Each structure stands twice: as structure tokens, then as C-alpha cells.
Amino acid sequence: MEATTTSQPKTISPPISPTFRISGGRRFSNDTSVAYILPSDQDEVKRLKLNHDLWKELMNGLFKSDMHEQLTKGIRVLDVGCGPGWWTLDMAALYPNSQFIGIDMADVFVAQDLPSNVTFEQMNAGTGLEFDDASFDFVFQRFLVMGLSVEQYSSSVTEMKRILKPGGAIEILELINDYSNASPAFARIGSWIHQAMSARGLDSFIADKVSSVLETAGFKNITDVNYDVPIGPWGDESGEMFLSIQKLALPAVKVMVTELTDTTVEEYDKTEEQAYKEALSHQVSTRFRLIYATK
Template sequence: METTTTTEFRNEVLKTTANTTFRISGGRRLANDANVAYILPSDQDEVKRLKLNHDLWKELMNGLYKSDMHEQLEKGIRVLDVGCGPGWWTLDMAALYPNSQFVGIDMADVFVTKDLPSNVTFKRMNAGTGLDFDDGSFDFVFQRFLVMGLSVDQYSSSVAEIKRVLKPKGAIEILELINDYSNASPAFARITSWIQQAMDSRGLDSFIADKVSSILETAGFQTIKDVNYDVPIGPWGGEPGEMFLAIQKLALPAVKVMVTELTSATPQEYDQTVQQALIEEAHSHQVSTRFRLIYATK
């Protein structure tokens, strides 16, 4: 995939995407809108990271989802992917289930549209301010990794909106990161502290994944199932550990702008700490990250 240059993105600073304005900082394109809590970049480097992340989770989950929707998907239903990013999950699902229709939404236009299947539609939409769909529009709604994209209030309102656009007995599935390294080495612990400080300053909750089941229950969802994952970082974790280390090598530089703008960490201090974590400690400590997969029915 060709990498879009910083200059090309700089020319788009004043361009709005789904009423979202972007800015360039540290060579990365970031949302610059009071209605957008998302604090990671939205650019082609991030597209690469999200592809690796998607491939990792296909392996960890032994598939693309856990909800009991296979038969319905084969017959043909409508599916919404909230915060789809480039749309890797949407595209894989569309290829697997050609009789179903898939809609992917994201506040930034980084969609992969080459050879777009006829059963896929991408829309620019900020899930943090509501879903522009009619009641009961979808049979299955999928959402993942919006811990750095939705404030605490937006997370709850997003779940309520998902319930609204779901048909009766429709399914919801949420996969979420917990921003806290387990068995953290010194450098990883420092990085976690910085990220949590930055997120707190923007009204984001590093541990929202631990609360999703309660949010779904409060919203009135039924048959809630909650699965915990502990994903290793580094060679000690075998192939998944190597894959997740490769993802961290893209994710932690992506977080740099957020950390250095919203905490006291300097760019040099952050770079040195990340190098220590990824080059040294990922090979000498058994560090991991927790995730939770929660799925339920309306």
C-alpha cells in the first residue's frame, strides 16, 4: 500500500470529514473537533497498524466474531461496523457473507475502497454524536477499539444508539482494549501512566472495557457474554506475541503526539522510553495487555 505523504495530509487540514476538522501535529493527522474525543491519528500509517491489528484478532478469535449470527448472515442481513477505520473487518465479512449487506462508519475517510464489493457501503459519520440511521435498521452491530475514541458519556450514548438502530433480537458485539499493561516492566509502566493521564484529560476511560457489560445491562441488552483475553507482547508469547509487538511498534509512536501534548512528557523522553520498552523489555519481560469481548442481544 502506498503511504500518503505528510504534505498531502497537511493540505487537508482545513478539510472536514463528516463535519470533523483535522490538523497536523508531529507529522500525523489528528481530529481537531470538540465533538470528537478520538486522540489517535487518522492517516495512512494508522491504516497499516489497524490491518496488523485486524489480522491478529482473526487469529486470536479464530474468526471474525463470536455472536451466534452465522445462519442469519448466510441468509442475508444488514450489518453495521461502528468506528470501522479502513474497514478491514467489514471487507472480510462481506467476502465471507455475500448475501448480507454491510455498512462501515468512521469519522475519518481512511476507507479501503479499491475493488469495493457491491455489498459494502462506507459512510463518514461520528458515532460519538449519534447514528444517522432509522430505528431498527440493522440485525448485527459490531464495534471495536473505541476506548480512545469515545468519552465515558459518549460510550454509553453510543450503546443506546446501537440499541435503537438494532432490530428486535438483533446482536451487538464489542471488542475493547484495556489501557493497562499486565506484569508491566518499568518502561511499559511509564508509558501506561502517560497514556492514562492523556486520556483522563480528554474524558476517556482507560478501563471502559471492564464496564461495557454493565453499560449493556443498563441499556437493556440480554444474554450478555463477556470474554477476557490477555495478549502477550514479544517473543515469549509465540506468534501472537510477535504480532502484537509489531503492532506496538506502530501504536506507541502513534500515541506520541497525544502524550507529549497532554502530559509533561517531552518528545525525547517519550522516544527513549518507547525504545527501552520495545527493544529491551519486550524481550526480557513477560508483558501483556488485557482485552474484553462482550456480546449480547437486544
């Protein structure tokens, strides 16, 4: 199913509060209950928008669960870790009879001209979902590998099951911190990211375990789809787009790498620049997994 491309409404960048800190010119959560180690600022909003556009193309739509008819009639949908809310807004435009709620630990939500069937709430999914039992028909979550610790990931799945109605659908799209056919620079950066994530209790390969987590939680009809997304011109349009995303993603992870490993800023910057060059001559890609199931 094709997604309707939405315009890009302005987002509000909230003032710095005691729960956020500035490091390396980027804005990070300073809340000890938040495991998220990427920035929460306007540069990150740009990356998330490109990422959203890329995945609409790769998936030929916005989701894979068998929910089109129900969404057309009207159901209640939760977008966990929604960021600015690009997925929520596109879904709301496609399915005006359904109600959509997007939650994120940082208030970087789109704030202008929201449709009447969209609500955004600031909420840390790692500490629980503040919704009633069996209050949603469809729960969607993506790219929280750097946002939820191993323990939080399992507990969030349990929480998503709790708030789903019987027969409701869950869908999770997740990055795996693993560069396939990695060039020397990408291999080095991938190793640094893995070290930084491990230092914060995050699992680079949690996506490979999501199906098992869903099965343990009692979900049914589990479907697991693998993606290998190219980086660079060898991957045609998708590869070019994903390279552009890397040029926003790698600066975003620099602070966590240099804070949580022995890597220096100078060493990281040099390796990052080399990685962009190698993307033009090596066939590097990144693994992702999409898992969907029913309660």
C-alpha cells in the same frame, strides 16, 4: 469460523481539511465533537491492518455472536468505527447475501474494488448514528476506548440498541489500557497514556464496564470474554505480531502524551525504545474484553 484473507486494496488519504491538523508529523482530528486522540493517517492504517489480522487469529474468526446462519441468509450489518474497513470487507466476502455498512469519523476507507454489498460512510458515532430505528440485525464495534468519551460511550450503546431490530446482536471488542506484568518502561508509558486519556475525558478501563452499560441499556444474554495478549517472543507468533503492533501504536500515542501530559518528546522516545528492549526479556501483556449480547 475461519475468515477468508482478503488482499490489501489501496486506501485514499484525503487532503488536509479544516477539521484535521498536523502534529508531530501525524494527522489528527481537529473537530471538537470528536474525542478520538489517535492519528488518522496512513501509518495508522498499517497498524489497524495488523491489529485486524491479529484478532482474526486470536478469535479464530471475525465474531463470536450466534449470527452465522442469519448472515448466510442475508441481513444488514453495521461496523461502528470501522477505520479502513478490514473487518467489513472480510465479512462481506464471507457473507455475500448480507449488506454491510462501515462508518468512521475519518475518511480512510478502502476505496478500490469494493464489493456490491459494502458501503462506507463518514460519520461520528460519538454524536449519534444517522440510521432509522430497528434498521440493522447486527452491530459490531471495536477499539474505541480512545475514540469515545465516557458519556459518548454510554450514549453510543443506547444508539446501537435503537438501530437494532428486536433480537438483533451487538458485539464490542475493547482494549484496556493496562499492561499486565508491566516492565518499568511499559508501566511508565501506560501511566502516561492514562493521564492523557483522562485529560480528554476518556476512560482507560471502559472495557471493564461495558457489560454493565449493556445491562443498563436493556440488552440480554450478555457474554463477557477476557483476553490477555502477550507482547514479544515469549508469546510465540501472537506475541511477535503484537510487538510489531506496539511498534506502530506507541509512536501513534506519542503526540497525545506529549501534548496532554508533562512528558517531553525526548523522555517519551527514550522510554519507548527501552520498552521494545524490555519486551524481549519481560513477559508483558495487554488486557482486552469482548462483550456480545442481544436486544
